[in-house]
Amino acid sequence: MTDRPDVSSLGFETRAVHAGSGADPVTGAVTTPISLATTFKQDGVGRPRGYEYARSGNPSRASLEANLASLEGGAHGFAFASGLAAEDAVLRLLAPGDHVILPNDTYGGTYRLVARVHQPKGLDFDTVDLVDPHALDRAWRPATRMVWIETPTNPYLRVIDVRAVATAARSRGAIVVVDNTFATPWLQRPLELGAHLVVHSTTKYLGGHSDVVGGFVATDDDQLAEAVAFLQNAVGAVPGPLDCYLVQRGLKTLAVRMERQCANALAVVDLLCGHAAVAQVFHPSLVNHPGHAVARRQMRGFGAMVSFSLRGGEPAAIAVCEATRLFTLAESLGAVESLIEHPARMTHASVAGSSNAVGTDLVRLSVGLETVADLLDDLRQALDVAVADR
Numbered sequence: 573m574t575d576r577p578d579v580s581s582l583g584f585e586t587r588a589v590h591a592g593s594g595a596d597p598v599t600g601a602v603t604t605p606i607s608l609a610t611t612f613k614q615d616g617v618g619r620p621r622g623y624e625y626a627r628s629g630n631p632s633r634a635s636l637e638a639n640l641a642s643l644e645g646g647a648h649g650f651a652f653a654s655g656l657a658a659e660d661a662v663l664r665l666l667a668p669g670d671h672v673i674l675p676n677d678t679y680g681g682t683y684r685l686v687a688r689v690h691q692p693k694g695l696d697f698d699t700v701d702l703v704d705p706h707a708l709d710r711a712w713r714p715a716t717r718m719v720w721i722e723t724p725t726n727p728y729l730r731v732i733d734v735r736a737v738a739t740a741a742r743s744r745g746a747i748v749v750v751d752n753t754f755a756t757p758w759l760q761r762p763l764e765l766g767a768h769l770v771v772h773s774t775t776k777y778l779g780g781h782s783d784v785v786g787g788f789v790a791t792d793d794d795q796l797a798e799a800v801a802f803l804q805n806a807v808g809a810v811p812g813p814l815d816c817y818l819v820q821r822g823l824k825t826l827a828v829r830m831e832r833q834c835a836n837a838l839a840v841v842d843l844l845c846g847h848a849a850v851a852q853v854f855h856p857s858l859v860n861h862p863g864h865a866v867a868r869r870q871m872r873g874f875g876a877m878v879s880f881s882l883r884g885g886e887p888a889a890i891a892v893c894e895a896t897r898l899f900t901l902a903e904s905l906g907a908v909e910s911l912i913e914h915p916a917r918m919t920h921a922s923v924a925g926s927s928n929a930v931g932t933d934l935v936r937l938s939v940g941l942e943t944v945a946d947l948l949d950d951l952r953q954a955l956d957v958a959v960a961d962r
């Protein structure tokens with residue numbers, strides 16, 4: 573057991589550092605120890621001291637769960653082995669015959685999970701443009717039980733009005749889920765905007781260092797929390813203690829990382845908007861971005877993901893991806909190092925040919941923490957390659 577100060581009413585950064593953790597009363601260790609035990613001594617038959625068996629709960633996971641739930645403003649938090657494991661637990665709340673509405677450019681893995689794992693077992697779904705406030709009405713069916721929001725979307729960074737969609741969906745009795753991976757609770761808190769459940773790939777900004785795969789579900793709803801807790805234990809897609817420790821370590825610096833990464837992204841957007849090789853830049857900071865006003869309202873900043881299309885189409889997009897030296901050509905996002913990728917052939921290859929297919933002229937950047945001038949120099953020389961090749 574640790575000596576945990578009550579920080580629940582204190583600021584975001586304070587909770588990021590202290591919520592769920594505290595100096596160990598035995599050793600004085602100031603970080604939550606990584607607790608590897610799989611089973612825990614009981615004081616008598618059926619009288620555990622708090623933990624029984626590590627899949628059901630352990631000190632490392634409990635510490636992370638309390639911390640991230642606090643950052644999302646939720647009473648309950650559940651850590652999973654990956655973002656998709658967290659999403660799977662949420663989708664298992666539904667029954668065969670139920671209908672779920674998803675954004676039409678949701679993360680490819682979410683689409684695959686719904687279309688190839690849950691649909692064959694009887695779940696029905698439609699993908700719609702949730703940026704359009706009337707899309708929900710058109711897609712609604714008597715069997716609609718869940719509305720899935722991802723905002724900003726991946727990879728086009730479109731912005732969905734969480735409060736508007738959540739209000740409409742709640743009034744019809746559906747569960748509202750928000751994938752908050754791209755924004756993080758530092759930029760956007762969906763539970764405050766009306767969502768029932770927040771899901772995360774903690775692999776991204778929350779872990780923040782490209783060294784841990786994880787997922788999370790947060791909620792304020794006691795009944796949903798009970799159902800997710802049951803699934804977490806019954807299905808068992810739980811993270812190990814070291815993974816929990818790494819995600820929680822990432823959370824401690826989330827605010828400062830996000831602040832700087834968002835600032836670096838603005839400088840990148842500025843460069844892209846002025847370069848001859850670029851056809852269009854997708855970032856909510858741009859005043860001509862259709863979601864700019866909503867982003868201003870529901871987010872603290874505009875995020876550090878930036879997508880852009882190339883005048884030279886797919887060959888130019890691939891040339892840029894292969895010409896950067898600091899931006900590493902790799903999937904994933906949200907960590908300290910800047911990444912570049914070609915969504916149509918990489919992260920979104922699984923949705924090629926579907927209604928969620930991504931333009932082959934598109935490049936996606938995850939802007940990291942390197943010196944911003946170095947990032948700009950690197951991008952400029954890569955874009956110049958694309959112009960020269962035309």
Ligand SMILES: Cc1ncc(COP(=O)(O)O)c(C=O)c1O
Binds near residue numbers: 679682773904
């Ligand atoms: C928005 C979003 N949600 C969920 C996931 C899935 O997370 P994981 O890879 O941790 O399973 C990803 C992964 O890229 C993602 O980008």
